[in-house]
Amino acid sequence: MEGHAEWFDTSYNTMLAMRAESPAPWNVEPDLTRLIPMDPSCKANFLKIDVNWFKGADTVSILLFLEHTLQDKLDTFTDEDTKKLFELCLVATSSANKFMKTLYNAGFWLSFSERQDLISHGHRLLNAFNSCADLCYWADLTRFKLQPKQHMFGELVFEIEFHHRHKWPTPNPLAYSTQMDEDFVGRICVFSRKVSIRSIHSRTLSRYQIALRALL
Structure with missing residues (x-):
């Protein structure tokens, strides 16, 4: 691409130069660097997490943060339409938290009450998400896109409810999910x-x- 030829230069020397040790972005090393996971031999990179992780843990953490933040800020909205939207966001986030908490605290086989809770929280999440998407659509806001994972979640709730209605045993969906770092x-x-x-x-x-x- 004209004007950006260097972006596409993947010659050996260029690629090698990209891996060269960079100078530290400070004159005096800040105390913060002692508290952050990093490669001590290359502090200019600043952050290098050296542990395993999976998205499930990140999702739980950010949902808890969002629920707390929404509860804290909800009364600050003066516009009724905006407040209604964020009230629905809070319902969806709270339901998602309860859904995931139930899964992570359940055993391999879901109990009768656990299935009831998952069905209730799952439907509340789906309904709130769809309501948020509908409000944003008619307000010409691209805040909520209906994505395939929303349908996948609906399939998951349906399976739990189908087993529940037929009085079949239901394995915890985490048992057949992929949770690799x-x-x-x-x-x-x-x-x-x-x-x-x-x-x-x-x-x-x-x-x-x-x-x-x-x-x-």
Whole structure:
């Protein structure tokens, strides 16, 4: 692209230069650096989280923060339409928190009361989300986009309710969810790009085992 040729320069020397040690962005090292996970040998990068994580934990944390913030700020809105929208946001966020809390505190098999709670909180979340989307649509605001994950959540609530109505045992959805840390998934993707499509599964596992063995 004209004027931005350097953005597309992936020659060896350019890529190597990008990995060169950068100067620290301070004259006196701030005390904050002692409290942040980072690579001590390259403090100019400032932040390098060296632990595993998965999105479920992040979702729980940010939802708790949002619920607290919405409760704290709700009375500050003077415009009725704005307040109505954020009241629905609070209902959706609170329901999502209760839904996830129930899942994470339940065992493999959901009890009768746990299923009732999940169905109730799930429907409240879906209804509030749809109401928020509807309000924003008619106000010409692109605040809430109906995305595939919303339908997936609806399928999840439906399955729990279907089992509940038929008095069937219901396994906790967490039992068949994928909760892998992003780093693990990323490494597997890297391995999978280097093998034949016909043997991707066995070769990917083989390469992962080789890499794991090299670390032991």
